[in-house]
Amino acid sequence: MFSDETDKDVWVRKEKEKARLLRKTHWWNNRVAPGVCHYCGRxxxxxxxxxxxxxPLSRGGRSTKGNIVAACKExxxxKKYLLPVEWDQYLNSLSEKPTDLI
Structure with missing residues (x-):
C-alpha cells in the first residue's frame, strides 16, 4: 500500500486530521450525546x-463516519490496534471459564 514509511506517516497524519475535523461536527456531537460506549454499552x-x-489507522482504516465510533477510554x-472480529474474540475469551483447572 505504501512505498515507504514516510508515505505511511503522511497518510496517518492526514487521517488523524480528518478525525479531528469530524470531532467538531454535529454528526460527532450526536454520536456522543447518549454518553454510551459502542463496545461495552456502559x-x-x-x-x-x-x-x-x-x-485502526495502523491496519488501513480511514477516518470516515462509517469507521468511527464513540468508545469509553477503557x-x-x-482495543488498541485490533480489528472488530479480533476485539470480539478477545472479549469472548474473557468470559470463558478455564476448564483445565477442574
Whole structure:
C-alpha cells in the first residue's frame, strides 16, 4: 500500500486530521450525546467518550463516519490496534471459564 514509511506517516497524519475535523461536527456531537460506549454499552457520559476507529489507522482504516465510533477510554485503550472480529474474540475469551483447572 505504501512505498515507504514516510508515505505511511503522511497518510496517518492526514487521517488523524480528518478525525479531528469530524470531532467538531454535529454528526460527532450526536454520536456522543447518549454518553454510551459502542463496545461495552456502559453510560459513561459524553465528556468521557473518545473517538475510536473500528478498523485502526495502523491496519488501513480511514477516518470516515462509517469507521468511527464513540468508545469509553477503557475500551479504546484495551482495543488498541485490533480489528472488530479480533476485539470480539478477545472479549469472548474473557468470559470463558478455564476448564483445565477442574
Amino acid at each position: 453510560n459513561v457520559g459524553r465528556e468521557k467518550l473518545t473517538m475510536d476507529h473500528l478498523v 475500551c479504546n485503550t484495551n
